[in-house]
Amino acid sequence: MTSKFTELAIDCADPSGLARFWCAVLGYEVQDDGEDGVVTIGSPLVPEGRSRPGPVPPTLTFARVPEGKTVKNRLHMDLNPTDTDQEAEVRRVVALGARPADVGQTGDESWVTLADPEGNEFCILASRQP
Amino acid sequence: MTSKFTELAIDCADPSGLARFWCAVLGYEVQDDGEDGVVTIGSPLVPEGRSRPGPVPPTLTFARVPEGKTVKNRLHMDLNPTDTDQEAEVRRVVALGARPADVGQTGDESWVTLADPEGNEFCILASRQP
Numbered sequence: 001m002t003s004k005f006t007e008l009a010i011d012c013a014d015p016s017g018l019a020r021f022w023c024a025v026l027g028y029e030v031q032d033d034g035e036d037g038v039v040t041i042g043s044p045l046v047p048e049g050r051s052r053p054g055p056v057p058p059t060l061t062f063a064r065v066p067e068g069k070t071v072k073n074r075l076h077m078d079l080n081p082t083d084t085d086q087e088a089e090v091r092r093v094v095a096l097g098a099r100p101a102d103v104g105q106t107g108d109e110s111w112v113t114l115a116d117p118e119g120n121e122f123c124i125l126a127s128r129q130p
Numbered sequence: 131m132t133s134k135f136t137e138l139a140i141d142c143a144d145p146s147g148l149a150r151f152w153c154a155v156l157g158y159e160v161q162d163d164g165e166d167g168v169v170t171i172g173s174p175l176v177p178e179g180r181s182r183p184g185p186v187p188p189t190l191t192f193a194r195v196p197e198g199k200t201v202k203n204r205l206h207m208d209l210n211p212t213d214t215d216q217e218a219e220v221r222r223v224v225a226l227g228a229r230p231a232d233v234g235q236t237g238d239e240s241w242v243t244l245a246d247p248e249g250n251e252f253c254i255l256a257s258r259q260p
Binding site for chain 2: 005070072
């Protein structure tokens, strides 16, 4: 018996706005923009979604919460550029609304640490994955 | 141009211990237990790993950090039981070391909120996904 990791849930102030940012970063589309204020995004390349057997690329869900972000997140996403190099991808993502994040890195890391428009840290890795 | 979400990085006190818990929950295996203290786990059903085209099920990486968890995580995983119902899966995961988590839920939710052995919140959803 196991469970599968089907959704990464993200607390936020502006579900629609943050969903737009992450759609642009990952090439995802809005799958559900519910009246309950929860916005779900996923890849259009995974049409069968969560119902297919085995592990799946999780959707991202954005839910509005009253409290703001106060500390460095314990969980964060690491991304691989798919069709460009790290430097160009960092420029693209910063143009979309990300900003550099200081989480105590030394500067020798192979990855680049950024934060999304609500301050959630994420990294862009050096390796290129098609 | 896009990036793909290839890794979910989790700050923790005990990478090996937390990796063991999550391997048991998700049916994953340790893929890399690096000397740098970072443990990576992933599904043995995804042998081609991150290099395949398109979105992938992300691996989980556990990295030791000096600071402890202080607030509810802004990001959390939602899980679907694959071959049992929600109630049985909650029992199984609690037996593995999870515990009930109070994040202000009303009791009317369709999901069950738990915390892993280091207090990271996650939910087990009601729907069954094969």
